[in-house]
Amino acid sequence: MLYPVPGIRLGTTAAGIRKKDRRDLVVIECAPGTQAAATFTQNRFCAAPITVARAHLAKSAPRALLINTGFANAGTGEPGIEDARACCTALASQLGCGAAEILPFSTGVIGERLPRERIVAGLPSCLASLNQNGWAEAAHGIMTTDTLPKGSSRQVKIGSRTVTVTGIAKGAGMIRPDMATMLAFVATDAAVAPPALQACVSAAVNQSFNRITVDGDTSTNDACVLLASGATGNPVIDQAGGEAYTVLLGTITEVFMELAQAIVRDAEGATKFITIEVKGGRTESDCLAVAYTIAHSPLVKTAFFASDPNWGRILAAIGRAPIARLDVAKVAIYLNELCVVRHGAPDAGYTEAKGFTVMRLPEIRIGVELGAGTASTRVWTSDLSHDYVRINAEYRS
Amino acid sequence: MLYPVPGIRLGTTAAGIRKKDRRDLVVIECAPGTQAAATFTQNRFCAAPITVARAHLAKSAPRALLINTGFANAGTGEPGIEDARACCTALASQLGCGAAEILPFSTGVIGERLPRERIVAGLPSCLASLNQNGWAEAAHGIMTTDTLPKGSSRQVKIGSRTVTVTGIAKGAGMIRPDMATMLAFVATDAAVAPPALQACVSAAVNQSFNRITVDGDTSTNDACVLLASGATGNPVIDQAGGEAYTVLLGTITEVFMELAQAIVRDAEGATKFITIEVKGGRTESDCLAVAYTIAHSPLVKTAFFASDPNWGRILAAIGRAPIARLDVAKVAIYLNELCVVRHGAPDAGYTEAKGFTVMRLPEIRIGVELGAGTASTRVWTSDLSHDYVRINAEYRS
Numbered sequence: 006m007l008y009p010v011p012g013i014r015l016g017t018t019a020a021g022i023r024k025k026d027r028r029d030l031v032v033i034e035c036a037p038g039t040q041a042a043a044t045f046t047q048n049r050f051c052a053a054p055i056t057v058a059r060a061h062l063a064k065s066a067p068r069a070l071l072i073n074t075g076f077a078n079a080g081t082g083e084p085g086i087e088d089a090r091a092c093c094t095a096l097a098s099q100l101g102c103g104a105a106e107i108l109p110f111s112t113g114v115i116g117e118r119l120p121r122e123r124i125v126a127g128l129p130s131c132l133a134s135l136n137q138n139g140w141a142e143a144a145h146g147i148m149t150t151d152t153l154p155k156g157s158s159r160q161v162k163i164g165s166r167t168v169t170v171t172g173i174a175k176g177a178g179m180i181r182p183d184m185a186t187m188l189a190f191v192a193t194d195a196a197v198a199p200p201a202l203q204a205c206v207s208a209a210v211n212q213s214f215n216r217i218t219v220d221g222d223t224s225t226n227d228a229c230v231l232l233a234s235g236a237t238g239n240p241v242i243d244q245a246g247g248e249a250y251t252v253l254l255g256t257i258t259e260v261f262m263e264l265a266q267a268i269v270r271d272a273e274g275a276t277k278f279i280t281i282e283v284k285g286g287r288t289e290s291d292c293l294a295v296a297y298t299i300a301h302s303p304l305v306k307t308a309f310f311a312s313d314p315n316w317g318r319i320l321a322a323i324g325r326a327p328i329a330r331l332d333v334a335k336v337a338i339y340l341n342e343l344c345v346v347r348h349g350a351p352d353a354g355y356t357e358a359k360g361f362t363v364m365r366l367p368e369i370r371i372g373v374e375l376g377a378g379t380a381s382t383r384v385w386t387s388d389l390s391h392d393y394v395r396i397n398a399e400y401r402s
Numbered sequence: 403m404l405y406p407v408p409g410i411r412l413g414t415t416a417a418g419i420r421k422k423d424r425r426d427l428v429v430i431e432c433a434p435g436t437q438a439a440a441t442f443t444q445n446r447f448c449a450a451p452i453t454v455a456r457a458h459l460a461k462s463a464p465r466a467l468l469i470n471t472g473f474a475n476a477g478t479g480e481p482g483i484e485d486a487r488a489c490c491t492a493l494a495s496q497l498g499c500g501a502a503e504i505l506p507f508s509t510g511v512i513g514e515r516l517p518r519e520r521i522v523a524g525l526p527s528c529l530a531s532l533n534q535n536g537w538a539e540a541a542h543g544i545m546t547t548d549t550l551p552k553g554s555s556r557q558v559k560i561g562s563r564t565v566t567v568t569g570i571a572k573g574a575g576m577i578r579p580d581m582a583t584m585l586a587f588v589a590t591d592a593a594v595a596p597p598a599l600q601a602c603v604s605a606a607v608n609q610s611f612n613r614i615t616v617d618g619d620t621s622t623n624d625a626c627v628l629l630a631s632g633a634t635g636n637p638v639i640d641q642a643g644g645e646a647y648t649v650l651l652g653t654i655t656e657v658f659m660e661l662a663q664a665i666v667r668d669a670e671g672a673t674k675f676i677t678i679e680v681k682g683g684r685t686e687s688d689c690l691a692v693a694y695t696i697a698h699s700p701l702v703k704t705a706f707f708a709s710d711p712n713w714g715r716i717l718a719a720i721g722r723a724p725i726a727r728l729d730v731a732k733v734a735i736y737l738n739e740l741c742v743v744r745h746g747a748p749d750a751g752y753t754e755a756k757g758f759t760v761m762r763l764p765e766i767r768i769g770v771e772l773g774a775g776t777a778s779t780r781v782w783t784s785d786l787s788h789d790y791v792r793i794n795a796e797y798r799s
Contacts, residue, residue, distance in 0.1 A: 049728045050721030050746070080717045082747025115714020116748060179701055179718065220700040222715075223722040303617040303700070303786075304576055304794055311795035317512020318619070320477045321576065324447030325620040331446045349447070350479025351513060389700075394788050397701055398708035 007140040007158045008169045010192040012036035012234025015139030017146035020127025022120060023075030023113060028146040030127045032096065033070040033190055034135055039234045041067050041108070042202035044210050046227035052079030053119075054109040055228060057089040061105045066199075068106040070190060070230060071096050071124075074149050074175075078111040078119045079225035088119040095125040099132060112149055112175065112188055112226050144173040147188055150396060151177045153271050157263035161256040163249045166239045168195045170256050174264040178273040178397060179224040189214065189229040189264055195253055196235030197242045204245035205254050206231040213261035217385045219272040220393075221301040231257065269385045274392030277309045280370045280385055285335075287378040291328045295373060296384040298326040306389030309369070314360025316345045319371060335376025341369060404537040404555045405566045407589040409433035409631025412536030414543035417524025419517060420472030420510060427524045428543040429493065430467040430587055431532055436631045438464050438505070439599035441607050443624035449476035450516075451506040452625060454486040458502045463596075465503040467587060467627060468493050468521075471546050471572075475508040475516045476622035485516040492522040496529060509546055509572065509585055509623050541570040544585055547793060548574045550668050554660035558653040560646050563636050565592045567653050571661040575670040575794060576619040586611065586626040586661055592650055593632030594639045601642035602651050603628040610658035614782045616669040617790075618698040628654065666782045671789030674706045677767045677782055682732075684775040688725045692770060693781040695723040703786030706766070711757025713742045716768060732773025738766060 013035060020030040035041070043062060045055050061067070071092060078085045093107035100107075111119065134142070144154035158171040172191030197205065210229055235241070242249050270278050281299050286292035299305055302322040308315040319338055324331070338346035340363040345355050363369060410432060417427040432438070440459060442452050458464070468489060475482045490504035497504075508516065531539070541551035555568040569588030594602065607626055632638070639646050667675050678696050683689035696702055699719040705712040716735055721728070735743035737760040742752050760766060 048718060048721040049730050050717050050733075077714070080714050080743065080747065082745070084747075114712075115718060116712075179715075222699050222701050222718060225714075225718050225721060301698075302619050303790070304619050307791055307794035310791065313795070315512075317474070317477050317622075318576075320447050321445060321512060321619060321622050324445040324622060333446050336447075346477065348479070350477065350481075389791060391788055391791050393700070394704055394707065394786060394791055397704035398710070 007156045007171050008160060009137035010169050010171050010234060011137070011194045011236035012039055013192045013232060014135040014137055015143040016131040016133070016135035017139060017142040018127050018131040018134060020123050022073055022123050028142070029074045030124060030131050031072040031143045031146040032131045032135065033143065035067055035069060035232055036234050036236065039066060039232055040197060040199050040202050041230060041232050042199060042206040043228060043230045044206055046224060048223050048225045050080060050225050052077050052111060052226040053081055053085035054078055054089045054111045055226060056086060057093065058108040058110065058228065061108055064105045067108045068100055068102040069096060070108045070110065072110040072147055072188065073124055074147060075113040076111060076117055076119050077113045077115045077226050080116040081118055084118060088121045091121050092124050096128055099128055108230065110188055110226070110228055112147065115225060140171055140173060147173065147175040149175065150273055151175050151271055155264055155267040155271065157260040159256045159260055161252055163195060163239055163252050166237050168193060168237050168239065168253065170260045172260050172264055174268060176268040177271050178219055179222040188226070191257065191260055192232040192234065193253065193257065194234050194237040195242065196237065196239050197233040197253070201242050201244050201250060202231060202233050205257055208254060209258040209261040212258050213265040216383060217265045217269050218297060218300045219269065219387055266385055269387050272387035273396045274390040275387035276390055277388040278368045278385070279309060279387065280383060282370055282381070282383050283373045283375065284381040285375040285377055286380040289380045289382050291375070292380050292382040293384070294328050295323055295326040295375065296382055298322045299371060300384055300386035303389055309364070309388035310390045312361070312364040314340065314357060314364045316340070316360065320346060323373060330377070331375070332377065337374040339372030340364065404553045404568050405557060406534035407566050407568050407631060408534070408591045408633035409436055410589045410629060411532040411534055412540040413528040413530070413532035414536060414539040415524050415528040415531060417520050419470055419520050425539070425543040426471045427521060427528050428469040428540045429528045429532065430540065432464055432466060432629055433631050433633065436463060436629055437594060437596050437599050438627060438629050439596060439603045440625060440627045441603055443621060445620045445622045447477060447622050449474050449508060449623040450478055450482035450486045451475055451508045452623060453483060454490065455505040455507065455625065458505055461502045464505045465499040466493060466497055467505045467507065469507040469544055469585065470521055471544060472510040473508060473514055473516050474510045474512045474623050477513040478515055481515060485518045488518050489521050493525055496525055505627065507585055507625055509544065512622060537568055537570060544570065544572040546572065547670055548572055548668055552661055552664040552668065554657040556653045556657055558649055560592060560636055560649050563634050565590060565634050565636065565650065567657045569657050569661055571665060573665040574668050575616055576621040585623070588627070588654065588657055589629040589631065590650065590654065591631050591634040592639065593634065593636050594630040594650070598639050598641050598647060599628060599630050602654055605651060606655040606658040609655050610662040613780060614662045614666050615694060615697045616666065616784055663782055666784050669784035670793045671787040672784035673787055674785040675765045675782070676706060676784065677780060679767055679778070679780050680770045680772065681778040682772040682774055683777040686777045686779050688772070689777050689779040690781070691725050692720055692723040692772065693779055695719045696768060697781055697783035700786055706761070706785035707787045709758070709761040711737065711754060711761045713737070713757070717743060720770060727774070729773065734771040736769030737761065
């Protein structure tokens, strides 16, 4: 159930951008006064719409977000920037606002021009479908290799008022967000001033979208946008900290985390949902380095696909993680609650039969203890299957 | 054709270490006076035999190398060290030398104990087969998931004498050597003093084994050993630099490079041999970071498997490479001689038809120009296929 967010309306249509009869164009309209904050990809080859969205957001609060699938409009140089701007201008003229009040987003194949005329032609039917209950349709409209739409919604009391947080996301491959995410659009009806909203999106992203990886490939088009319509009429939350901020941040983080985990669950070809929990590090960044080295190891990922407790591959990944110091004699490895390695060597109680019992489960936690400090972190990832190769060898055809 | 190296004899047998009727045990015997130098894995969870070999090599020149497949003897803690030592002691007693004059090497499954009694039982037949022409047999004897044995041999004149360099290597997966390689054993009959020999192995490794990757997974058992028997009777090459050293290094580097490329050509499931050449970087380390980011991208690798010129994935990998500065407007990308991207955007002369023509080839060069300086590097890698997943999901079963 995705609760509507007063002040936010969504419209979706099939504009035939790259394939026929597929929902591929979404408009998210914001009531006047809506504030926005966002994080964007750190990939240097960031897509044209990211460049334009970042510039527009710096100029003014948005009146609408325009999202297309099919083409990413990345690696398209200056013509790509012009395509993105032209789409904004077309939507702005229909909404009666300035082009800088439109934030454009694209996802799909990299390196090909955006068919801007098809997008412009699709706008009237997209706008005709605008409504507060359009979240589920829009979640479909932003999918590419996703097999399922991804949405999350929560309500929470802030003071005397009920505040809603609802969001959608897309992504299944080219997933290793770096200070950003795949496309995610989340809105609340709370009134939040821009600096507090930016603090909120950054903090929540760091616990959610920045903790997932499918294949280590940071997309050129990642973006996570948080909208605050203010329709609920609460006293404006104008800085980070404070009770209202904390409650709202908690709820937003829950929504972000549910969306981020939904991306990993729907990872291309995935058959397993893997949580990697690294504890006892000197720093959080050491823990993250160990977690991502495990998460990106093709050998670990194929062993999980095979439900094979080949824990030597996890141990080898830890051993090559780029951290300054590692005392292998202190390392412990767990599969769920089963201790596999203790003090850097096989645990006396471990048997392969026990290992198989855990590895057959669809959701598995890899626990790593480094014995070097008190820092910890969690990362979510997927396995590497035949279908991952099939999907990515066939994508485009 | 693998030329024999006077002073070096090799014996191979099927000791039934993990599977029946498979050559799995090799002894490389060195004539007295043979010098050795080596590079070993940087993986912190280095295998027990690596720990023992490193300690033994520091004590004395080796009289023999003992290599088994089936089990890697990694992640086995103190009992694993004892297993490795016991095997050395058994071989030493048969050769009439000290245990520290034996260098042990293992490759295979991580985390299981070495069946030392089977290894010891196999030694007599292994020693009975010792001969100077045993290189090809030994190349078979060190294989695991390799589909082909890997050997390389060269002869070169140094002064008035003909010097031979012959080597074998194994490896097809868990390949991303880091200051070392998978198992490689190379011998020359030139007389070389230990410091010059160490300089030689380090320099040659850096242009060969340290420039290949299959899956980014650095093995726990990597080792590259260079033996110099001195049987050719040349004046001892006792320091790096100088004409004799330079000629020998050149030949050794050729042998190393042929072995390293043979590993990539035989990479698990590989259908393509990919050379990644990065030029115009500020530093060689920037070039390497870009090259390895491309080489490790599952999306790039699956596109090559599909023969799909989906160059946007190469561009996205360059954009996320961990280097301090990147001016995307200066980046060019080539597939063989075909310019795909120039000044960060699609080249005017590029067509997808031309891209497909290159991508169908079995050997492809990805050329990247960064436009930031004069440094350059080359890395060799493979694609990611259904068979890679099958092999690594099934390995052990």
